[in-house]
Amino acid sequence: MYLTNMDELINLTPCGFLTLSREGKINTVNQTLLKILNYDERQLIGQHINITLTKSSQIFFQLYFTPLINVKHHVEEMYLSFVAKDGEEIPVLLNASLITNEVQEIIACVAIPMRKRSEFESQLLYAKKAAEAALKEKNNVLSKLENTLNTLQTKQEQLLEVNKVNQLFKIVTERELQLAKKVQETILPKDIKNNDLEIVSYYKASNSLSGDIYGYYEINPHQYGIILLDVMGHGISSALITMSLQSIYQRLISQGCSAQKVMQSLDSHLHQLFQNSEETRHYCTALYLFIDTEKQIIEYANAGHPPAVLLDTKGGLHCLSAQSPPIGMFDEIDFQVSTIHYNSGDRLFLYTDGVFDPLNLEILYDFAKKYKNLPLKQLKQQFIKDLKSKYLQYKKSDDQCLLVIDLN
Amino acid sequence: MVQNILVRNNVKISGAGIQPILFAPGFGCDQTVWKFVAEAFEEDYKVILFDYVGLGNSDISSFDPMKYNKLSGYVQDLLDVCEALNLKDVIFVGHSVSSMIGMLASIQRPEYFSQLVMIGPSPCYLNYPPDYFGGFEEKDLIGLIDLMDKNYIGWANFFSTILMSTSAREDVTKDLEERFCSTDPVVARAFAEASFFSDNREDLPKALIPSLILQCSEDTIAPTEVGQYLNQHLPNSTLVYMNAVGHCPHMSNPEETVQCIKEFITNGSSEFSLDVVPNKHG
Structure with missing residues (x-):
């Protein structure tokens, strides 16, 4: 049998697809996503999307997804963590857009699991943080060095000043000595x-x-x-x-x-x-x-x-x-x-x-x-x-x- | 100086009225979030919108990590705007963490404010059992910071943040088109830490001006228990339960939000409806 019905195709397409009400309640969810999340359809329909998100992702969803979809009407490349029925966390990349017509207003979402990429990215971020910490440390050391250098320069200037005074003293003394020498030779x-x-x-x-x-x-x-x-x-x-x-x-x-x-x-x-x-x-x-x-x-x-x-x-x-x-x-x-x-x-x-x-x-x-x-x-x-x-x-x-x- | 503040905080003023009403955006977003609500006040009020330093079209070169890693930095932004505009008895509407920023500002300078409207406020996001349940464990909030790290919404420049100090970011970011929402690792990170790890419960009794708490249903960030706690501890507060679901009724349910605010500011806390719970001391 040929698959020509778009609904069926979306059901089987190799990415998660779901639609939400403007308040975030799940209206539809495709087979692929149900399989990823290990839920039955009836367990999810009518629930808030929070049920499929980790606690941190729930906050993030409220803080970023809601404003973006309401104001910009679309969300691109949002990284979130889904949580499957059995508790497994599934990092996904989410795109969403607000679709409105005379009858309804729905948010259509596409979610692509990215376990490997997420792990790799975590390591990149870890390395980035390490590099930032090292840079901070380097800057600290550098600023200490600069301080030392400044102190040194001040001291050097003081030395030069003292040296100038010494030089003057030397000239005066030398003159005095020459005069004394003449006095001594006179006798x-x-x-x-x-x-x-x-x-x-x-x-x-x-x-x-x-x-x-x-x-x-x-x-x-x-x-x-x-x-x-x-x-x-x-x-x-x-x-x-x-x-x-x-x-x-x-x-x-x-x-x-x-x-x-x-x-x-x-x-x-x-x-x-x-x-x-x-x-x-x-x-x-x-x-x-x-x-x-x-x-x-x-x-x-x-x-x-x-x-x-x-x-x-x-x-x-x-x-x-x-x-x-x-x-x-x-x-x-x-x-x-x-x-x-x-x-x-x-x-x-x-x-x-x-x-x-x-x-x-x-x-x-x-x-x-x-x-x-x-x-x-x-x-x-x-x-x-x-x-x-x-x-x-x-x-x-x-x-x-x-x-x-x-x-x- | 006045001009500097108005530019620094991207202050926008509109409306035909005299009574000023100032809208402060919540964590991570700029004044755009108010566009569905603010226009409903333009006929009767002087509407003031602004961005905190680091967000929206504020002057990001003014961002000082040491200042803005505490709520006091944002409180100062708000007070600076009030001072620059010579405001008195302003109606303050704050979303989320801005509710607390407004409250703290009203404790410092009560003469600037006449009423506080708090949308989805929370004095403390962490749980401190057995007396207080803010809704989150520390690991949830650390997880949130991690999520911000892995999302690149409105970042000033991903790579420049590694290589440049904050002070050098001005050139990189001045051409940035839009920073409506941001998970920027410097700016938003500082705001997140200031917002989500603060505990302002002890300040609540000091805030004496009339306040409205708008409590949404199913708000994971500011759960109903937190709204009730606030209502009990804010001396002159009124708690109103909204039909709106989630944390952002001003975007998801602007009409209801506008109605709640208008009812409060025109009738004050004396207006009773089924959903209104006045503070027992108020």
Whole structure:
């Protein structure tokens, strides 16, 4: 038999078909849907569609299906869950339209079960939610990072500001130091050259201001006082002490005081300075020479200073070594004074330990002998040249002072 | 500011009357749902329609997930509209969750409202046995959210919601033609959570202005017991049972709905018919 009757065809068509009243009551339902839902026709006709929906779908139906069908007169692709008589849930996709004529108003619905598709979609949604959660987390982390970055930038700006202040401070300090250096250098005596003797000096601070200081004074036409001091450490504090010491020895030496008196006065000055402050205590090595050009003698006192070296005309070397500890170190030191004779043409080397290593005087001896025939001015040039070479490179980080005296 | 609110909430005003009547749509839909009812009031009233932010032709860029995940966000929308229009003694008609939104707004600013008409209201959708039966278990409501996820009605843009933050959605959605109903995962989800998981039972005694509860038959969302509970706890309420079936009488039975509203607002709660049950305190 040929199936030509549309009602019969709809009954058997491979999708659920039902019609509802405007209130949602079931008017007709096709065989296919009855089979899916496992109901008899008489059990459904006249019932509200709610009977075939899960509780959640009942709410959804009220919230979306009713407004859409009433206002738009059609519903497309609505996902709902039917529930069969035996309780099995059947996800369906529902299309519906409102059909009106003079006699009646019905809602025609087509429902296609979509179990597999629904399951797949559930998994997609699950993955989507996971991705959204991950994105949210990522954004959280990102915003935290941004905060950190902002804090960092603020700190950096503050640092730059501080740096600017520091830079300004540095410039001011540098200017002050240069001025102080000039003040310190101003008190150094000029080289001497006369019939009795000739003195040249080399003086270099490791860092603007020096802890070394020297002086020489013509007491009378045939007597000279020569002093060289090295205050422990270097830099501003040491330089301040050299200045304080200078004001004392300058007066004493000019008055022709004995070597012992000069040393004792400097020593007691240092003790007085630091009597209440161990923290700032400085000591100082000192070498004082009293030269009598008539008698051709040198009286000297050496307080912990590297030995002065006398090179005689025959090439012999004589050390004017320390007889006492540095000044400012111990109380009530008896400063010894020694005397040596010299001959015309002898040459004296006085230096601080920034120039020659007192524990290895060979270098000084070599230097003295090698250039013994050079006039003092040239010797100084040679010395400066050699300082730059490896030959004399000893301690660059210390203050340097060298005095060379030719005794005529 | 006023203009901003009117645009933001897509406020539409019509009607020849002076007395304002404001219709607030229920969950998930825009003002279109009132088209069968509202026109019946145009002759005698000033009819005001609006959309909550995120729905219909509201300005979706104003949607703030933190604001609109609580009923207070929607209450503020309603108060903003009242303020922008300088309304006083407005007759408020709310469907479904808008009934509660209107009630909460009337507690905050009683001077804005003269009467509340609640169509299918519920102060709480969850069951709290043994004292209260809102009609739903938590799993039913979670199932509803899942169904919303699997329906793409009025979505702003399915894929853009994954890739973009809410604030960036403006460009994607401004050309959207229609958002009459929405299961949008951002907007409708926030509204759903605000609506279906709220419990406003404790606020009921504070709502003192006259109210009408329109109770449909066979309403799964707002069952008869819930209507009766409301009637008992709302101090100045009247409960009217409608012949309409379901949750949306304003669409399925607009004539009956119009008649019920008109009877109430013209006669107030003093009008008695067989179907009218006044509150015992009212």
